[in-house]
Amino acid sequence: MTESTLETSGRNGLDERDPQNSAVPPRSSRGHRFTSYDVRAFEVPGGREEDWRFTPMKRLRGLHDGSAEATGSLDVEVSGDSAVKVETVDRSDERLGTAGAPADRIAAQAWSSFTEATVVTIPKDTQATDPVTVTVHGPGQDRTAYGHLQVRAEPLSEAVVVLDYRGSGIIGDNIEMVAEDSARLSVVTIHDFADDATQVSSEHAYLGKDAVFRHFAASLGGDLVRVNTKVTFGDRGGDADVLGVYFADSGQHLEHRLLMDHAQPNCRSNVTYKGALQGNSARSVWIGDVLIQAAAEGTETFELNRNLVLTEGARADSVPNLEIETGEIAGAGHASAIGRFDDDQLFYLQARGIPYDQARRLVVRGFFGELLQKITVDEVRERLEAAIDKELAAVGA
Amino acid sequence: MATLEIKDLHAEVETEEGSKEILTGVNLTVRSGEIHAFMGPNGSGKSTLAYAIAGHPKYNVTSGSVLLDGEEVLEMSVDERARAGLFLAMQYPVEVPGVSMSNFLRSAATATRGEAPQVRHWVKEVKQAMSDLEIDESFSERSVNEGFSGGEKKRHEILQLDLLKPKFAILDETDSGLDVDALRVVSDGINRYTESGDKGVLLITHYTRILKHIKPDYVHVFVKGQVAESGGPELADELEESGYVRFTEKKEAAAQS
Secondary structure, eight states: OOEEEEOOOSOSSOOOOOGGGTTSOOTTOSSSOOOOSOGGGSOOOOSOSTTTTTSOGGGGTTTTTTOOOOOSOOEEEEEEOTTSEEEEEETTOTTTTOSOOOOSHHHHHHHHHOSEEEEEEEOTTOBOOSOEEEEEEOOOTTOEEEEEEEEEEOTTOEEEEEEEEESOSEEEEEEEEEEOTTOEEEEEEEEOOOTTOEEEEEEEEEEOTTOEEEEEEEEOOSSEEEEEEEEEEOSTTOEEEEEEEEEEOTTOEEEEEEEEEEOSTTOEEEEEEEEEEOSTTOEEEEEEEEEEOTTOTTOEEEEEEEEEEOSTTOEEEEEEEEEEOOSOOSEEEEEEEEEEOOHHHHHHHHTTTOOHHHHHHHHHHHHHHHHHTTOOOHHHHHHHHHHHHHHHHHTTO | OOEEEEEEEEEEEEETTEEEEEEEEEEEEEETTOEEEEEOOTTSSHHHHHHHHHTOTTEEEEEEEEEETTEEGGGSOHHHHHHHTEEEEOSSOOOEEEEEHHHHHHHHHHHHHSSOOOHHHHHHHHHHHHHHTTOOGGGGGSEETTTOOHHHHHHHHHHHHHHHOOSEEEEESTTTTOOHHHHHHHHHHHHHHHTTSOOEEEEEESSSGGGGTSOOSEEEEEETTEEEEEEOHHHHHHHHHHTTHHHHHHHHHHHHO
16 A cells, blocks of 8 residues: 655744744744754754654664764765866865754764865856766775765856765765855756665755755665755855655665755745655655745745655655745745556556557656756766666566 | 457446446447447446447456457557557546657657658648647647647547547547537548548547537447447437437336336
8 A cells, every 4th residue: 555645834934932032943943953063962863853753763774873983985086177176175174064064963973974075166257068077986885984075166156066976885974065156056966876875965055145056866776865955045146946856666765855944035945856656665755844034035935846656565755844934025835745656647648559668658757857857967867867767667567 | 441349348347336337238340431429328338438448447348349350459458459550539638747749649659650750751740730620839849638628638639540540439529528619620630530431430429519520320329338229320310309318218118127
């Protein structure tokens, strides 16, 4: 039996607040989060906490409780446009950590544990014409590694960065994506691990004044992939499109947690994630939080999550949540849906002679197509289209 | 010369109260070059017959047979039936988001013709067919049936009919919900399909309206899951005047005796 849940928070920022002490966030807020660079500041999560209740804790392989010591390292290769500067730096580099602080224990563990970080800088006023590819290989089966990567687009620069995760192992990492004033930064992140891999990644995006940030996440492989993506608007006029696709197979757990933190006026965010699930105990979790703080007047935000459950035995959870602390906004909304594969659509296509497998492919491609079209790097888009076709073929119809 | 034979077809549909028999023994033969009007009151099972022949999973054929040139259609998958030359124009065409009309039409033509049509010819062919049906070119980039009005959906069903040119077409209330102009456009499309003289049509309808545009060779009255009476076009004239009462009463009387 397919299970699906849909929760919509009833708390749309309308909680009773103490007017004397409005700087203290309400306890129920999911937008205002505790953060710290110190892993000891976080309690070891047991699995019942709001942040962890959808995650199978055992399959975190000890990333959350300190037992997963680093036994390997990530192999990071950067290629692409020569205008881009690539550095390997140690922990003392002062640029690190500026996009945001860890908001959960694994992010803090990764911050405390990495030994060297990769910093990719698009220099001021530089337009990188070719995409920059950062390939990250896992440490290998049953080995643990912690990583740190920062992509920094300096003012008025422009670049597309592809972050390509491959290989095996247990990985905890922090990714900083900084779009400084009037920069245009696109980051495509592909989580295409081997079956055994576990990854818990925290992405911290920071947008300067009038910065344009485009993020596309694609989660395909791995046993468990959990990605936290927080977008912080550091100044006015920031514009963020945060898109994602995922395809969960039998036994896979793919979790995406988004937070759009609108603390500045006149910023825009658009979140759209689409996922397909197939096979026994295929599992996806999507949490979409949007916080519009009191100062963030003129905010425009929309978030959307759609799930397509292809077979019985798969489960998708989808929880959009909007907290609004000012009435002076341009617009805010969210939508979430979990649907079964539509037999009538298949029948219609087959009744025109199109074979079952091809009909199925057309429907699923159509489902993802709208998002995939937005990927400007042809090879990446084609690779993802092919990956989705391969996932579909794997079931053997 | 092709033949579609429906022999003692029984079919049921799954409902919340269990399965319910809808078709109670249908016998009908359609040969190429013939247009059969298939008329009956609402709920008589006309659509069920259409879906059962096309192979919709919701309908379960319990006995009987459907032969296309002697081949058992009921043993074929839905797409095999279509490739064998059967076509169902649906009463409620399904929306398929994200699949463009042009991609869909080309996939369907490739499947039914056994090879991909040559691009240049194909584009011309589609353009002509769309213009014949007064369909705006912009529709080819829209998702299949998505956001189409009822009339637009029906035109697209006939567009597919004209492009795929099946041996036999079952048209399930293609006339319903159409205004006078749209009915004419759609009827012209059906007549273009049959003008070669080697196509067979089973025209399912509740009203005689469409028969002013499309001249049937045979008319069947369908009541309670089977053919109650067959005749020529004059039978349609009688239905136009007196409705279905004579047939539904006869059925009830027969059931009581």
